Amino acid sequence: MKYRTVLFDFDGTLMDTSRGILYCAKKTISDLGFEIPDDAALRKFIGPPLKLSFMGVCGMDDEQATRAVQHYRERYAEKGMLEADIYPGMEKLLKSLGEGGVTCAVASVKMEKIVRKTLAHFGLTDYFDAICGAPEDVNIKGKEAIVREAVSRTDSKPEDCLLVGDSDYDAKGAEAAGIDFCAVLWGFGFSKMEDAAQFTCRYIAEDVPTLERFLLK
Missing domain, CATH: 1.10.150.240 (Putative phosphatase; domain 2)
Structure with missing residues (x-):
């Protein structure tokens, strides 16, 4: 891996x-x-x-x-x-990562209790070793602290970690926390390769199968 x-x-x-x-x-x-x-x-x-x-x-x-x-x-x-949907192929990817011995976690600026409730509703909680989100405080401005918390909760080293995300907030948070970043183009931030290429990316995935090939092969 x-x-x-x-x-x-x-x-x-x-x-x-x-x-x-x-x-x-x-x-x-x-x-x-x-x-x-x-x-x-x-x-x-x-x-x-x-x-x-x-x-x-x-x-x-x-x-x-x-x-x-x-x-x-x-x-x-x-x-x-x-009112949400898991992206096609994502649950299969999470299952494959877990079977391959990869530790998976969530790092989100959405309130942590909301992330946990949503994942539980869709039956996804068990795929993750840690679920990290924003505290109740409304003044959160970036993602670095949340990424660092996710690294800590999974007992990981920064050099062993990758953040997968769809926006500049994710890219900047990963860089500030000292971990690699993989951009995805199916979300709401980056819509084309050129958008993501402005940031330091280990990889840019156009769709979930492309991300799966990058992570597992």
């Missing part, structure tokens, strides 16, 4: 969570009296820390964005978190 430990981003990498995220983002923005942005702008809510998205996409100030995050999380816990 190329890596002893593989960390997976959640939104846009393991699961297509767009339906729930976009519904809750629109509902929150409307409830707080802001104009709902176009679809292209709304997609920026998938992946990055929520507070940064409310500030960057909607122009909210710090206090407004903090309130928006809390409002969003209430709606997401009620309905949005289960």
Whole structure:
């Protein structure tokens, strides 16, 4: 195996969570009296820390964005978190990695308790040795700390680890934490090779079968 430990981003990498995220983002923005942005702008809510998205996409100030995050999380816990689908072939890949002795973990900027509930609902929990997400604090700004926590919880060494993710937040978090990064193009961040190639990538996977070949062969 190329890596002893593989960390997976959640939104846009393991699961297509767009339906729930976009519904809750629109509902929150409307409830707080802001104009709902176009679809292209709304997609920026998938992946990055929520507070940064409310500030960057909607122009909210710090206090407004903090309130928006809390409002969003209430709606997401009620309905949005289960409006998701695991990407085709991903469960097969996780099973193959486990059978090959690879340690798998989740590293997400989504609240950890929500990640755990969603994985449990879809029957995916047992594939992971660690599930690491954001704390209750709404002020998380990046992914480095979460990646480091995932490395620690799996008792791994940084040089043995790879983070698989779909966005610049993942790429920057992996680099800051001192581990390798593999970009994927099926999520909501990188849409083409050129987007991912701007960052330090060990590999760029166009689809799940391509990622499986890279990790297992």
